[in-house]
Amino acid sequence: MSKQKYRFNQEKLSYEVVRESLGKRIFKWFLFAAPSIVMGLVLAFFFSQRMATxxxxxxxxxxxxxxxxxxxxxxxxxxxxxxxxxxxxxxxxxxxxxxxxxxxxxxxxxxxxxxxxxxxxxxxxxxxxxxxxxxxxxxxxxxxxxxxxxxxxxxxxxxxxxxxxxxxVPAIQPVRNVDLNRIVSGFGWRVDPIYKTSRMHTGVDFTADIGTDVYVTGDGVVEELENGSWGYGKCIVVNHGFGYKTRYAHLSAFKVKLGQKVKRGELIGLVGNTGKSTGPHLHYEVEMNGNKIDPINFFHSDLSPEEYEKLIEMSQQSYKAFD
Structure with a gap:
């Protein structure tokens, strides 16, 4: 228990008990407890930083x-x-x-x-x-x-x-080398065998015996089967797509039907001497986007470089066509 304090009252000439206000008592208690509170906060901060949960x-x-x-x-x-x-x-x-x-x-x-x-x-x-x-x-x-x-x-x-x-793409010869007699004429200006005048020969002529196998030179669809008594004679036209067409003329027989799908190297006809022809041979043409182009440029898939060079030389040396 705290000690009671007294104060001398000069007017009454007597001692009176000193009574402290509530605020003063709270202030004095705070001054007494402050060090403990501060220490507690410091310790709490320290442990929160050093010792995580x-x-x-x-x-x-x-x-x-x-x-x-x-x-x-x-x-x-x-x-x-x-x-x-x-x-x-x-x-x-x-x-x-x-x-x-x-x-x-x-x-x-x-x-x-x-x-x-x-x-x-x-x-x-x-x-x-x-x-x-x-x-x-x-x-x-x-x-x-x-x-x-x-x-x-x-x-x-x-x-x-x-x-x-x-x-x-038509990329092989339509007649095998072993079946060829010779190339009579290539692509370009040639002497017509009947009229004896110079004209544009739009294909390549391969001489071979009648009945020699003729092969399609690229995948495609048989678009035409002609059977004329003049001109191309018995003739097959194959549409290869991509703007390419090939023509096989002066045949003696057909081995395909109109609209038939064919694969490169497939037998489609036999060499003949029909139409405007002066001897057994195959007239072969290549057309691209409606224009006749030299077939000799496409014989690369079944020939060696030496054979290809010889083929070009033979086609250029002949100035006479068979049709």
Missing amino acids: PKEAQLKRDLEAMSLRYAELNNNIATVHQALDAIEKRDKDLYRVALYADEFPEEFRQMGIGGSSKYDYLSSYSTGELMKESSQQMDLLEQRILGQSLSLRELQKLAKEKEKLLQC
């Missing part, structure tokens, strides 16, 4: 692990971007050149990529910058992959068309 420690470890994973993810994305750079370069410098394709529009690789404001909501996180970088790179990577897939799909379609084109 198990949950806080786990959250800190998770945050560090997440930051590490985001850093690794960004490194991996950068590696994939480098691989895509190489693929896009081959796409541009090799595949499209080989297939005669137009350059793939660069804007297709950048479609849908948003601005930096798209990722502002991530700024409130402690790993916000790493998360923003990862999100931006992932979006860019996704768009580049999509653009490249579109490009490869286009190239695949072109490659299939090119493969089909290579099968359809």
Whole structure:
């Protein structure tokens, strides 16, 4: 119990009990307790900094692990971007050149990529910058992959068309070398065997015995079967698509039907001497986009370089046609 205090009252000439106000008593108590309160706060702050709770420690470890994973993810994305750079370069410098394709529009690789404001909501996180970088790179990577897939799909379609084109182009001789007697006449201005005047010979004449096999020179469809008494005589016209047609004239027999699909090297007729012809032979023509062109330029798939050079030499030395 606190000691009672007295004060002398000079007016009454007596001692009176000193009574302290409530505020003063509270102030005195605060002065007494202040050191303990301050010490408690200091200790609480110290332990909160030095001794985290198990949950806080786990959250800190998770945050560090997440930051590490985001850093690794960004490194991996950068590696994939480098691989895509190489693929896009081959796409541009090799595949499209080989297939005669137009350059793939660069804007297709950048479609849908948003601005930096798209990722502002991530700024409130402690790993916000790493998360923003990862999100931006992932979006860019996704768009580049999509653009490249579109490009490869286009190239695949072109490659299939090119493969089909290579099968359809008339690229072999219509008569085998072992069955040939000789090439009488090539493409160009020649002397007509009947009228004895100079005229344009629009094909190549192969002399062979009547009944010798005649083969189609590329994949296509039998478009015409003519059976004239003059001109081309018995004649087959094959449409190869892609602007190419071939004609096989002066035949003795047909081995195909109108509208029939044929494959390169397939038997379609027999050598003859029909129509305007002065001896057994095959008159062979190649037409591209409506224009007659020299067939000799297409005999490359079944001849050696030496045979091809000899064939050209023979066709150029003859100035007389058989039809």
